Amino acid sequence: MPAPARTSTEAIVSAARGLLEADGLDQVTMQRVATTVGVRAPSLYKRIRDRNDLMHLVANDAARELGDTLSATASAADPAKDLVAIARAFRIWAHRSPAAYALLTTPVDPSWRVDPDMNVYLSGAIVNAAAHLAGDDRALEAARTVVAFAHGFVSLELAGTFRLGGDPADAYEFGITTLVNAIAAGGT
Amino acid sequence: MPAPARTSTEAIVSAARGLLEADGLDQVTMQRVATTVGVRAPSLYKRIRDRNDLMHLVANDAARELGDTLSATASAADPAKDLVAIARAFRIWAHRSPAAYALLTTPVDPSWRVDPDMNVYLSGAIVNAAAHLAGDDRALEAARTVVAFAHGFVSLELAGTFRLGGDPADAYEFGITTLVNAIAAGGT
DNA sequence: ACCTGAACACCGTTCAAGT
């Protein structure tokens, strides 16, 4: 009784994320994921509990990737510049992975939410830069404000809700800069 | 050959929205919607094209309702106070209809997006107040900034992404006030 | 130990047949 493992959890999550970004959420079916990794649907249940669990893993995977990106952006030299650079990297990542971004920020089912510790990791770089800029006691508040604006802007932009006149990149840059200046000045 | 209309598009949309808010998006099935309005699933297709069309109608309905709420909030006396009051009403509405809010702002399928004119109506009160506060030429920019922050904050809050220390209502109030002040001062 | 076909309970959607 041999047991040739023909796939892996990693490959399954990666396939699901690929389908998500390419064809949208409702094309991420167990059957399509299975055939993508070269196996039949029932075999997936050896590695994941169910489809909700799979979506949760995909969300976590995207969060880790975004967290890595933001961490790699901070240079720790100038906190104000870092905060702007992080916000910029945040928007660029979301534009590259719009479906994963939506999954991450607006889980369709509560069980899809990323793990708490992953959320901490995800916001680490921003909170760190905010602490340097605004002081430890105001770090969370400042980080929250920046994240709220950045997420709100990107989310509306990706959803196509913006009746935007000018260049969105300029508007984003302007909003973030204004916010960071206000934080540095002790405003927010 | 009589033809007793046993339901209506309005009743169908209302039932769908009720199910959405009560049991979540994937409980909004054609069968449950149908039995809720006292009919069998195939009959729904006499009034709506398909499930995507139904979700689109639900999103539009929610947008109209939110638009009504925001319009009713503006008093046109003090634009700065109006903007804060509108932002407050925005958050309260979202908290009362979290599932509809998510549907509205993050459509799972592109076909669910609210109609362009409904989007204009939805942002009307905010743009109007912003115009009074910042001038016509900066109105859109100012409105966009406020909406980005408000949506971002509420969205993260509802998704449970906030590692929030203090009272979120206070943090929201503080952020909006700071933003409105900055706009009034010509900052953003 | 992993993989599979068959089966079950569900979907969305179509359509011929009823009134």
Next chain:
DNA sequence: ACCTGAACACCGTTCAAGT
């Protein structure tokens, strides 16, 4: 003109049977 049961192609998930 609207409503319905039956049917079709799909889901997610379970499980006994294969190797």
